Amino acid sequence: MERRHFLNVTGAGLAASLLAACGGGGSDPSAESAAPQPAMDRSTRPAVNTGAKSRVIVIGGGMGGATVAKYLRLWGDAIDVTLVERMTTYTSSIMSSMVLTGQRTMSSLSFNYDTLRSKYGVKTVFGEVVAIDPVGVKVTLADGTILTADRIVMAPGISFDAVPGLGTSDKMPHAWQAGPQTALLARQLNAMASGLNHNVVLTIPKTPYRCPPGPYERACLIADWLKVKKPGSRLIVLDANPGIVTEVDNFTSAFMGVHGNVIDYHPNAEVTQVDPATMSLITTAGTFRGDVINMIPRQRAGALVTTAGLNNATEGRFAGVNVLSYASTVSGADKVHIIGDASATTQPKAGHIANQEAKVCADAVSRILSGGSPDPAPVTNSACFSTITMSQASWLTAVFQYNPAWTNPATSITGPAMVPVAASSAASTGWNSDSFEDMGKWFNALMSDSFA
Numbered sequence: 418m419e420r421r422h423f424l425n426v427t428g429a430g431l432a433a434s435l436l437a438a439c440g441g442g443g444s445d446p447s448a449e450s451a452a453p454q455p456a457m458d459r460s461t462r463p464a465v466n467t468g469a470k471s472r473v474i475v476i477g478g479g480m481g482g483a484t485v486a487k488y489l490r491l492w493g494d495a496i497d498v499t500l501v502e503r504m505t506t507y508t509s510s511i512m513s514s515m516v517l518t519g520q521r522t523m524s525s526l527s528f529n530y531d532t533l534r535s536k537y538g539v540k541t542v543f544g545e546v547v548a549i550d551p552v553g554v555k556v557t558l559a560d561g562t563i564l565t566a567d568r569i570v571m572a573p574g575i576s577f578d579a580v581p582g583l584g585t586s587d588k589m590p591h592a593w594q595a596g597p598q599t600a601l602l603a604r605q606l607n608a609m610a611s612g613l614n615h616n617v618v619l620t621i622p623k624t625p626y627r628c629p630p631g632p633y634e635r636a637c638l639i640a641d642w643l644k645v646k647k648p649g650s651r652l653i654v655l656d657a658n659p660g661i662v663t664e665v666d667n668f669t670s671a672f673m674g675v676h677g678n679v680i681d682y683h684p685n686a687e688v689t690q691v692d693p694a695t696m697s698l699i700t701t702a703g704t705f706r707g708d709v710i711n712m713i714p715r716q717r718a719g720a721l722v723t724t725a726g727l728n729n730a731t732e733g734r735f736a737g738v739n740v741l742s743y744a745s746t747v748s749g750a751d752k753v754h755i756i757g758d759a760s761a762t763t764q765p766k767a768g769h770i771a772n773q774e775a776k777v778c779a780d781a782v783s784r785i786l787s788g789g790s791p792d793p794a795p796v797t798n799s800a801c802f803s804t805i806t807m808s809q810a811s812w813l814t815a816v817f818q819y820n821p822a823w824t825n826p827a828t829s830i831t832g833p834a835m836v837p838v839a840a841s842s843a844a845s846t847g848w849n850s851d852s853f854e855d856m857g858k859w860f861n862a863l864m865s866d867s868f869a
């Protein structure tokens with residue numbers, strides 16, 4: 418298929434299906450009509466091909482890494498792409514809270530790299546990256562292998578702060594990186610006795626953390642599940658933030674309304690110490706005990722970002738990037754690009770955004786490697802569904818546009834940023850079963866775009 422045609426059709430089709438999924442079930446039609454086609458129409462790309470085969474190493478094969486590897490192969494003229502990932506199978510964190518309520522299996526969240534290899538020619542190396550040389554553009558694996566390239570794209574996701582007192586105990590799983598901890602937390606919930614004296618505790622870390630609505634939607638799901646499976650038991654939500662951080666109307670209404678007799682919400686409750694032996698948490702709002710504790714710690718970029726010295730933003734927690742190309746803003750490290758949750762941008766840490774950042778990055782890197790410059794006006798979008806009950810969901814959509822001189826109202830600092838476009842962003846008022854169904858379609862479209 419002719420390349421430009423293929424890109425336009427594929428890109429438009431995905432954006433339309435994502436936005437249609439988001440917008441279905443009584444959404445704001447203006448959000449759909451304003452939908453951009455971010456980094457997808459590449460008709461303006463300079464047609465320069467030096468003939469040399471460029472090499473890119475992608476570190477991390479999650480939402481950001483899988484997408485950037487695929488689109489580098491699609492959009493880069495003969496770019497040789499090697500994806501390095503520690504696991505042979507990726508487990509999606511998106512939808513993983515539904516494993517806790519028995520509505521999803523872990524295997525339904527598993528994705529492999531076969532199609533990236535067979536259909537797009539991505540080379541895969543399974544192993545742990547232990548170091549990178551940002552200047553020499555080299556990657557070192559745990560087995561001593563050294564890979565070299567013209568560019569590195571890092572998408573290592575997040576790592577967690579140590580929780581004081583927890584040590585290596587598995588009694589308070591975070592289940593915030595889907596995998597064994599998700600299955601463990603599901604088992605703990607199932608094994609809990611029911612009744613007034615048997616409660617679950619869920620903690621929410623300070624922002625910025627992975628998936629802003631995620632802990633609130635998990636709270637709603639667990640609360641709904643407790644009503645049926647553990648009648649009389651309550652869910653104590655300890656939020657380190659001063660209040661609900663996103664979709665405030667819907668979550669406030671859910672916490673106080675439909676789940677009012679189950680959820681006990683405490684803002685400004687930051688965990689300072691835990692004791693797995695007594696299953697208690699000391700917080701800035703008092704001490705709490707639970708039979709099951711879902712302890713979600715504070716987060717930072719995947720460890721490799723810090724090892725490489727690229728954690729120059731958000732008080733050293735995340736990687737500062739130029740959002741035209743996602744190149745590191747650390748001096749001398751501009752051949753390393755960082756996308757997804759590990760990067761510090763004004764966009765939420767979400768899988769849909771990681772997919773979008775990956776496309777902007779793939780476009781920029783392929784332009785740079787063929788002698789051009791990144792698109793000067795990228796646009797990204799994000800669709801997000803939140804489960805409010807086990808069968809109903811709310812939704813939120815946002816469009817972000819590049820602004821070279823945006824003044825952050827919180828800090829008064831002016832600089833380039835991806836800024837939400839108010840007129841193209843919308844949220845549902847309330848929740849319903851149609852949106853729950855659309856959530857499944859949105860998930861399938863997103864995962865196909867990243868892995869198939």
Ligand SMILES: Cc1cc2nc3c(=O)[nH]c(=O)nc-3n(C[C@H](O)[C@H](O)[C@H](O)COP(=O)(O)OP(=O)(O)OC[C@H]3O[C@@H](n4cnc5c(N)ncnc54)[C@H](O)[C@@H]3O)c2cc1C
Nearest residue numbers: 477479480481503510546573574628757758766767768769
């Ligand atoms: C409960 C929950 C619900 C969520 N729901 C949604 C949702 O509804 N919508 C949404 O958009 N987002 C959602 N998210 C957020 C979404 O999962 C993340 O934003 C997304 O996965 C980030 O993509 P990433 O590529 O940055 O990181 P990841 O997807 O975590 O991928 C990182 C990859 O890097 C690999 N890796 C890391 N370090 C190394 C290394 N040194 N060597 C080799 N490999 C390495 C890891 O193994 C992993 O495969 C949810 C998250 C959670 C926890």
